[in-house]
Amino acid sequence: MTTIVDYLExxxxxxxxxxxxxxxxxxxxxxxxYNKVNKINLILNQFPTNSVISIMxxxxxxxxxxxxxxxxxxxxxxxxxxxxxKKNFLEQIKSCNPKIILTLKKFIGEFETIQNKIKLVDFYExxxxxxxxxxxxxxxxxxxxxxxxxxxxxxxxPIKHENTIFTTKNIVNVLKYTNSDIDVIPLSLSHSFGLGCxxxxxxxxxxxxxxxxxxxILEILNSIKKNNAxxxxxxxxxxxxxxxxxxxxxxxxxxxxxxxxxxxTKIPKDTINKILNLLPNTKFATYYGxxxxxxxxxxxxxxxxxxxxxxxxxxxxxxxxxxxxxNQIKEGEILVRGKNVIDNYWNSQFTEKxxxxxLKTGDLGYLDxxxxxxxxxxxxxxxxxxxxxxxxxxxxxxxxILDPIEEAVAIGIEHQIFGKVIKLLVKKYEGSEIDIxxxxxxxxxxxxxxxxxxxxxxxxxxxxNEHGKIIRxxxxxxxxxxxxxx
Amino acid sequence: xxxxxxxxxxxxEIFFDVFSNLNDENFDWNAKQEDYLNWDxxxxxxxxxxxxxxxxxxxxxxxxxxIRTALDLSNLVExxx
Numbered sequence: 423m424t425t426i427v428d429y430l431e432x433x434x435x436x437x438x439x440x441x442x443x444x445x446x447x448x449x450x451x452x453x454x455x456y457n458k459v460n461k462i463n464l465i466l467n468q469f470p471t472n473s474v475i476s477i478m479x480x481x482x483x484x485x486x487x488x489x490x491x492x493x494x495x496x497x498x499x500x501x502x503x504x505x506x507x508k509k510n511f512l513e514q515i516k517s518c519n520p521k522i523i524l525t526l527k528k529f530i531g532e533f534e535t536i537q538n539k540i541k542l543v544d545f546y547e548x549x550x551x552x553x554x555x556x557x558x559x560x561x562x563x564x565x566x567x568x569x570x571x572x573x574x575x576x577x578x579x580p581i582k583h584e585n586t587i588f589t590t591k592n593i594v595n596v597l598k599y600t601n602s603d604i605d606v607i608p609l610s611l612s613h614s615f616g617l618g619c620x621x622x623x624x625x626x627x628x629x630x631x632x633x634x635x636x637x638x639i640l641e642i643l644n645s646i647k648k649n650n651a652x653x654x655x656x657x658x659x660x661x662x663x664x665x666x667x668x669x670x671x672x673x674x675x676x677x678x679x680x681x682x683x684x685x686x687t688k689i690p691k692d693t694i695n696k697i698l699n700l701l702p703n704t705k706f707a708t709y710y711g712x713x714x715x716x717x718x719x720x721x722x723x724x725x726x727x728x729x730x731x732x733x734x735x736x737x738x739x740x741x742x743x744x745x746x747x748x749n750q751i752k753e754g755e756i757l758v759r760g761k762n763v764i765d766n767y768w769n770s771q772f773t774e775k776x777x778x779x780x781l782k783t784g785d786l787g788y789l790d791x792x793x794x795x796x797x798x799x800x801x802x803x804x805x806x807x808x809x810x811x812x813x814x815x816x817x818x819x820x821x822x823i824l825d826p827i828e829e830a831v832a833i834g835i836e837h838q839i840f841g842k843v844i845k846l847l848v849k850k851y852e853g854s855e856i857d858i859x860x861x862x863x864x865x866x867x868x869x870x871x872x873x874x875x876x877x878x879x880x881x882x883x884x885x886x887n888e889h890g891k892i893i894r895x896x897x898x899x900x901x902x903x904x905x906x907x908x
Numbered sequence: 909x910x911x912x913x914x915x916x917x918x919x920x921e922i923f924f925d926v927f928s929n930l931n932d933e934n935f936d937w938n939a940k941q942e943d944y945l946n947w948d949x950x951x952x953x954x955x956x957x958x959x960x961x962x963x964x965x966x967x968x969x970x971x972x973x974x975i976r977t978a979l980d981l982s983n984l985v986e987x988x989x
Contacts, residue, residue, distance in 0.1 A: 505946060528945055532929075610948075634942055637952050639973055667970045808949060838969055840953065866925075871950035876957045 423560055425583045426590065426621050427494040430456055433601075433627040442623070443486060444631045444649070450483060452627070455490070462491025464553035469497060469521050471559040474566065476500040476520040476540070478529055481634045484545045485611050486620065488524045489565075496560030498580070501567050503612035504529050507870045508536050509820075510576060514568050515540055517578055517768060524548055566768060567614070569713045570804060570811040578768025579714045588761035589716045590621040592737045596720045597681055597707060599653070603628035606651040608642045608660070613809065614713040615685045619655045628653075639664060643675040653681040657809050658689035659839050665696040673700050681705045685809065688797070688841055694723050694730045708733060710795060714767075715758040715781050718742060719795050732794040737762065742795055743780070744788055753798045756785045803894055805834035805842050810872045812844065814894075817875070820868045821846065821861060826854035829884060832875065833898050845901060846875035849884060910989060912982075915963075919982045922958045926951055937979040955981065963989055 430452065433440070438453035466475065475492045477499060479485035492499035500518050502511065504525075511533060515523075523533075523542045530542045564583045568576040593599065605623050607630060609616035623630040631649050633642055639660060646654055654676065656664075661684055664672045676682070682697065682704055689708065697706050710719040710733035719742065721734025736742045739760055746754030757780040766776065775782050784804065787797045805812045814832035821830040829849040834842035846865075850856060858878045865874045885896045910918075924930050927944060941947040952975070956967050959981060965988045975981050 505948060505950070637941060637947075637949050637973065638976070663969055663973065667973065810950075839972065840949075843953070871948070871954060874954065876953070 423583055424587055425493055426586050426624055427490050429624050430490060441629050443483060445483060458487045459490040459494055462487060463494040465551050466492060466495035466497055467554035467556050471496060472561045474498045474500050474518045474520040476502055476523040478502040478504050478523055478525040480504055481611050481632050484526060493564050496558055498561050498563045499565045501565060501612050505870055507868060509868055512537060513576060518566055567713050570813045577772055579764055580768050581764060585762055586621055590625045592717055593622050594625055599626045601627035603653050604631060604649055604651045605653045606631045606646050607655050608633035609655055614716055618716060643671055647675040650678060652679060654679050655683045658684050659808055659841060662690060662693045665693055669700060676701055679704045684708045691730045698723055712783055715763045717762060718758045729794050732796050735793050753786050753788045755801050756783045756787045758783060807842050807872045808840035812873050817873055824856060824864055826850050826856040831884060831892055831897055833901055835901055844875040845877040847879050847881050847897060849881055915985050916982055918962050919978055922955060923978055926954050938977050940976050
């Protein structure tokens with residue numbers, strides 16, 4: 423079985439002294455990283471096949487070494503973002519039962535106090551443990567990430583080695599990555615977009631210039647120029663800000679790029695056209711995918727100037743179909759099939775999401791005559807906040823714990839940087855009192871940052887259907903009509 | 909009108925609220941985003957939203973991007989009120 427780490431071994435043999443990862447001014451060669459990865463692999467031999475090892479790091483060399491070390495050892499690497507809420511942390515740990523959680527001292531304190539079953543181990547302490555010669559079989563599954571479910575509990579997405587290799591080959595072939603690329607990545611490695619970029623650099627043997635913080639946009643631009651980068655991966659919000667706020671700097675720093683790649687969070691048509699006009703020699707591309715069906719389509723905007731609102735055509739050897747319900751004329755639910763799609767969710771949950779290997783994405787869209795896919799919305803009410811999927815029911819459930827609250831509805835309102843942010847509508851019980859800051863503090867204690875409402879409004883009633891169910895789309899339409907947030 | 913000290917106190921409150929590990933002893937006006945444990949884009953959003961609410965001002969995306977330290981935020985607020 424081929425794993426992504428096999429490519430690390432290959433490049434280490436072919437060009438050991440070549441820089442694989444650069445973070446700020448620190449550089450690590452393929453040889454450096456291979457040796458560190460191998461050490462983690464040998465220590466992990468103490469655990470049996472199919473053991474889950476969790477990692478919790480920000481963008482750092484420790485993330486990369488641990489991630490690849492666990493894969494090399496044939497174990498399943500469970501990726502936890504350090505910004506996870508305590509509630510989700512406990513749910514994920516309970517669901518996947520890892521042997522240990524590899525992390526850094528700075529993150530241990532916060533999570534150690536809420537559970538004592540699974541040990542949080544500092545990366546550098548772990549690195550000094552004894553190696554084990556006992557070699558185990560390689561698990562079919564390489565990694566496990568949790569994504570927001572259509573129910574309020576998170577779904578575990580087990581990704582197999584063959585999914586990763588298939589998807590990475592597609593990225594490399596469609597976007598023409600080579601080992602002479604220098605890739606600037608200001609994306610979290612704890613997410614599918616960032617992790618896919620790591621796989622791509624590793625697959626071809628390019629140099630990965632990793633940034634810790636997406637907010638330092640000007641530093642990222644400087645890094646692109648200073649390091650003679652050839653590719654740049656960024657979320658639509660970052661690109662929109664760049665072309666609107668710093669168009670001259672954008673051209674000055676990015677004119678050497680051969681490729682800018684973004685993901686399928688809605689990108690304004692205006693941003694696409696500005697990028698194409700400002701950098702006519704740079705390929706600008708996007709893709710559509712889910713963690714469970716990574717890179718299902720690709721779109722190169724330069725080659726399809728009149729289809730800016732599409733996310734492109736299906737990736738090689740990936741099938742896309744639209745399943746319409748009776749009342750739907752044009753759009754329907756997007757289904758995906760191919761080796762980029764997972765076989766099932768963790769612990770075989772949510773089996774209803776699959777039929778004959780087709781994954782029901784929950785996204786709505788349509789295909790035009792030439793096979794270009796257009797996204798039109800969601801079948802459920804999942805809200806995309808800066809690329810993070812948020813299930814409104816999770817927020818509502820947390821808010822309704824507060825005694826004075828009778829009903830609560832979370833909706834997405836437009837935001838210039840994040841695309842959507844959360845607004846909470848709340849109905850209090852008659853005669854009860856609660857203020858906005860109490861609600862927000864309660865959310866902060868129980869939810870990840872991106873799920874915290876930035877606006878709270880008290881309402882006297884919610885629109886309901888004849889069965890007494892709140893009609894969300896009315897609230898959504900009403901609030902997006904007159905309540906945009908910049 | 910608020911004086912500098914009042915602005916700084918409110919900014920500090922916002923930072924303590926967003927970053928629960930901060931207190932008077934470890935708070936540094938010049939500490940940059942990368943020096944913080946968890947100053948990611950969502951924490952940044954929270955900082956900006958709280959500042960807008962507390963001082964009743966609007967922060968543009970350009971200004972949002974220029975904020976790297978608590979001192980930057982304090983200076984921005986002072987120039988606006």
